[in-house]
Structure formats: structure tokens, C-alpha cells
Amino acid sequence: MDPAVTITHRGEERIRAGHPWVYRRDVAEARAEPGDTVRVLGARGRPLGYALFSSQSEIAIRLLTRDVDAERPGLDWWRARLASAMAYRAELGIDATAYRVIHGEADGLPSLVVDRYGDYLVVQTLSQGIDRLRPQIVTLLQDLLQPVGILARNDPRVRELEGLDRKVELLQGEVPERVTVREGSVEHEVDLWRGQKTGLFLDQRENRQAAAGYTRGRALDCFSYHGGFAMALARRAADVVALEISADAAARARENAARNSLSNVSVKTVNVFDELRELDRADERFDTIVLDPPAFAKNRRSVPAAWSGYKEINLRALKLLKPGGYLVTCSCSYNVDEALFGEILWEAAVDARATVAVVEKRMQSRDHPVLLGVPETYYLKCFIVRKLA
Numbered sequence: 490m491d492p493a494v495t496i497t498h499r500g501e502e503r504i505r506a507g508h509p510w511v512y513r514r515d516v517a518e519a520r521a522e523p524g525d526t527v528r529v530l531g532a533r534g535r536p537l538g539y540a541l542f543s544s545q546s547e548i549a550i551r552l553l554t555r556d557v558d559a560e561r562p563g564l565d566w567w568r569a570r571l572a573s574a575m576a577y578r579a580e581l582g583i584d585a586t587a588y589r590v591i592h593g594e595a596d597g598l599p600s601l602v603v604d605r606y607g608d609y610l611v612v613q614t615l616s617q618g619i620d621r622l623r624p625q626i627v628t629l630l631q632d633l634l635q636p637v638g639i640l641a642r643n644d645p646r647v648r649e650l651e652g653l654d655r656k657v658e659l660l661q662g663e664v665p666e667r668v669t670v671r672e673g674s675v676e677h678e679v680d681l682w683r684g685q686k687t688g689l690f691l692d693q694r695e696n697r698q699a700a701a702g703y704t705r706g707r708a709l710d711c712f713s714y715h716g717g718f719a720m721a722l723a724r725r726a727a728d729v730v731a732l733e734i735s736a737d738a739a740a741r742a743r744e745n746a747a748r749n750s751l752s753n754v755s756v757k758t759v760n761v762f763d764e765l766r767e768l769d770r771a772d773e774r775f776d777t778i779v780l781d782p783p784a785f786a787k788n789r790r791s792v793p794a795a796w797s798g799y800k801e802i803n804l805r806a807l808k809l810l811k812p813g814g815y816l817v818t819c820s821c822s823y824n825v826d827e828a829l830f831g832e833i834l835w836e837a838a839v840d841a842r843a844t845v846a847v848v849e850k851r852m853q854s855r856d857h858p859v860l861l862g863v864p865e866t867y868y869l870k871c872f873i874v875r876k877l878a
């Protein structure tokens with residue numbers, strides 16, 4: 490049987506509008522097994538391309554190609570698509586040994602994530618279809634990039650929505666517990682097996698570089714994790730205070746500061762919300778502040794609570810910021826879009842009685858591209874603002 494899925498007129502319009510996903514409610518008929526690469530047919534039986542099929546997720550179709558005349562994507566197709574994504578990264582001239590090689594839908598490789606950490610690759614296969622193709626993909630990655638080892642960090646919760654196990658496993662070669670990588674002149678020691686995401690917040694690399702360009706005087710890095718922003722700021726700041734609630738992450742931040750001989754970085758293991766209030770009460774002031782919190786809005790229902798959280802930390806930061814100082818404030822919540830985040834920041838400025846000018850609007854690093862017309866791929870917002878008074 491030739492695996493095929495027929496979708497409704499609404500699903501067809503979605504594909505024609507450029508979105509690679511079709512939801513389960515718009516599947517009219519599925520003649521396919523879980524994880525099949527299927528031919529997608531419109532409501533009148535017209536071919537629309539090929540896709541990965543999920544029997545369990547709400548995202549039933551993840552489009553691979555709209556080329557209706559092509560053969561079903563095979564090994565050569567996957568090799569060419571992987572090689573194209575890798576060539577794009579080479580064009581960027583990334584001054585780092587850690588970066589994203591494959592960014593899912595935005596590289597035409599839906600639900601596949603591949604990050605490079607020096608000689609090692611970390612892979613995430615986040616749908617039934619891509620997970621079934623994992624052996625072939627690992628073979629191609631080995632051939633194209635010759636890593637010493639490949640690790641699967643298949644522990645994100647989204648795999649449960651696909652009916653897949655959450656696990657971390659070695660796929661090829663060897664991968665040590667700790668790997669040292671470089672971003673510009675800064676070195677990071679990364680835990681690829683247990684660290685957040687795939688080990689490092691690679692999507693903030695270019696924002697860390699941008700923040701460093703505005704840094705001066707006394708700096709505060711909130712939600713510091715392993716100290717990525719703190720170490721970027723430390724090259725130009727008189728001193729940097731990094732705030733992190735996790736004792737393990739704070740310890741790693743101290744180790745990374747020492748590794749880079751940054752004696753002007755101090756790390757405090759504290760609740761950031763509480764510490765911002767205490768710093769304000771103590772009349773502490775800073776020239777540069779970074780806010781890089783975890784996602785406060787995991788879904789649409791949590792947006793009101795997220796609004797409150799984002800407003801609180803931005804209000805406190807603007808109070809702590811000296812006139813003429815810079816605030817670098819981020820949100821990685823997809824459900825809080827750029828316009829909403831800007832509104833929250835404005836409300837925080839009003840309540841802080843601060844006059845604020847936007848200097849830059851930024852997003853995730855270029856190795857995490859945004860697919861036009863697919864808002865789900867634009868998740869990281871970064872505003873750099875200057876406090877006028």
C-alpha cells in the first residue's frame with residue numbers, strides 16, 4: 490500500500506498558505522502506519538506533496554516537500570536537505586564551536602534538531618516520523634560531519650504527545666559527561682547528558698554578543714543558568730552579579746567564570762524575584778541588566794500569569810537601572826509574541842516611572858532561523874532598551 494493521507498479543504502488551504510503542519514482535525518482519511526512518510530492529498534484527491542505522519546499527535550502532518558512530481562523522499566533527499574542546512578551554517582561564519590546544525594521546520598527537516606558541540610553532536614527526534622528515520626539520519630550525520638560521538642537528547646515532553654519514550658542515549662561513538670566549547674573568546678563547560686536543552690542555550694549566542702556591546706559599569710545577570718550572559722558582560726563591566734536559583738547551575742557558572750579568569754563575576758544562588766525586590770530595598774543600582782528567564786507561558790492558558798511575571802521582573806529591573814543604563818530583556822515563551830512582550834515592557838516602564846527607549850529588537854541566533862508565515866518558529870524575543878530617566 491502506498492501510504493497516503495487525505496486532508497480537508499481547510500488543511501489544504503493551510504499548506505497552500507505556507508504552513509508545514511496540518512492538525513488532526515483536518516485529516517479526512519489516513520491510509521498509513523505511525524511514522525510513515527506519506528503522500529498528502531487534497532480534498533479532491535489532488536497531490537500536495539510528501540509529509541511525515543503521526544498517528545497520535547495533534548500535529549498529524551509535517552510537510553517535507555511540496556514537489557508533487559518528485560519521488561517519495563529517500564536517502565538521497567535527506568542527504569541533500571541535511572547538506573543544505575549545514576552549508577547555510579558555514580555561510581554564517583559563526584565564531585563558536587557550539588551551534589545549531591539543524592533547526593527543524595525552518596530547515597525543511599520537521600521535528601529534527603541537531604546541535605554541534607565541538608567534536609560531538611546532540612540529536613533530538615521529536616515526532617514519530619523523524620524518530621523512525623533516526624538510524625538513517627545518524628548514518629548521514631556521521632558521513633557528513635564525522636563527529637566523535639552522537640548523543641540523543643530525546644527527553645523533551647513533546648515526545649510524549651507523539652507516543653514516544655523520553656530518554657537520553659548514546660547513538661554512536663562516545664560522548665563525555667562534560668565538553669568544553671567556545672563562543673568568541675569565552676569558554677563554556679557543558680553537560681550534554683543532563684544540561685538544559687541540549688546543554689547550552691545556543692539560541693542566545695548572538696544576543697549575548699549584542700549585550701556585551703552595550704555593557705559598562707556594574708552589571709546584573711538574572712536567571713543566569715551557567716553564566717552565559719554574565720561572562721559576555723564581564724569583558725567590559727567593572728563587575729557582574731549573576732543570579733541563579735539552581736545550586737548546580739550556579740556552581741557551573743562559578744566554574745565557567747574561573748575557567749575564563751573572570752574574577753569580576755560573582756554568583757548568588759537565590760530566587761531572582763525575591764532578590765530583585767531586596768536589591769531595590771537596599772537601593773542598589775546597576776548600569777547594565779540582563780533578564781533571561783525560563784518560559785513563563787508554557788501554553789495559552791498560562792499567558793495571564795506569565796504577563797504578571799514578566800511585568801514584575803521588568804518593573805524591578807527598570808527601578809534598579811541607572812539613567813543612561815541598558816536593559817537586555819528576553820522572553821522565550823512562544824505564546825507571548827513580540828507585540829505582547831513590548832506591551833508588557835511598556836506597562837512595566839510606566840509603573841516604574843521610567844522613560845525608556847528601544848535600542849534594538851532581536852530574536853534567536855541566525856542558526857535558529859524563523860520560517861516566514863510559521864509563527865511557531867519565532868519564539869525568542871529580545872529587547873535592548875535604554876533608560877533615559
